Amino acid sequence: MMRKSAFIYSKELEKYHYPPEHPFNAIRARKVREIVESLGLLSGEGIREVPPKPATRVELKKFHTARYLHALKTASGKHWDSDALSMGIGTPDCPIFDGMYEYSLLAAGGTLVGAKLILTNEADVVFNPSGGLHHAGPERASGFCYINDVALACIMLAEQGKRVLYLDVDVHHGDGVAYAFYERCDVMTISFHENPRVLFPGTGFTNEIGEGEGKGYCVNVPLPIGTYDEAYMKAFEAIALPLIGAFKPDVFVLQSGADALAGDPLAHLHLTNNVYAEVINHLLSFQKPILMAGGGGYNIENTVRAWALAWSVLCGADTGNPAVGGVMLANTDWQGGLRDRTLVISDQQRDSVMPAVEATIDAIKLKVFPIHGL
């Protein structure tokens, strides 16, 4: 059956910019759009572009506090505000900039538009490249994130009775989302990230597995510096696949931060974008809707290519989906153009990475798997 695909974007997003010296570059969404449009993956049967709508106050208050939302709005466009600063707004990581409030609501609203399209069966797969701001807390701006769109989307889907599997492949721990559902068993969060001992935000160890009803429904997969494709997929297949199978989600929310790619200036993993394609293909095999958001990714060119590849996989463009097959098959080198070349892995790198990855897998299997009868 043909997949219904929605790409969330509008020119309205281009009005806003983080400060020029800040690593988070909102232009990534526009560049992804340009590539997928050039590939014929923005229109045609089954595929459409849908504009984001600003998240409403009622929606935002499902996760964020009134005090925080007020401070974010008040600080937006100003230079400094002491109440805002006490909640992380106006720090080097989360600076105040013109239109900060409007941009945050629009970017987050895009993910919620996607969640609604899935709830009404208008879309099977959705991508909001402007979303994925997984570090924001209920009353805290953190790690370049002001409004936690992915947490809000999980809440919206769960409120409609969906079992939600939140998967976070950003190189940083998806702390804001993990802790939002730490005591809940209707939303399982799985975060793959670089070892928190060496990377922001310093949380996401294997022993953080949730509490109360949520015990076993928060899964953290910390990975060593230099983790490469084969080691990553080994962990993914050993941990995520059995847990997804046991949890039986109705819907996936995927935070697809691309800062785990080799060459990212803020992190130290060694992945190619083929991992992103493989992960999405695995999720698609469960035949449930996928709401994908962006996230980190500070090598702009690599990030944009990875997300364009991810979208082409989501749409089914690489399996000869009849919706776009005619367009794609005419251009034989398109996929090679988006896919990274395989990286050569030294014996030394294997010897340092693989044992650590295996130890992580064992630790999770010991602590989490029995809770799910695995």
Ligand SMILES: [Zn+2]
């Ligand atoms: Zn990140």
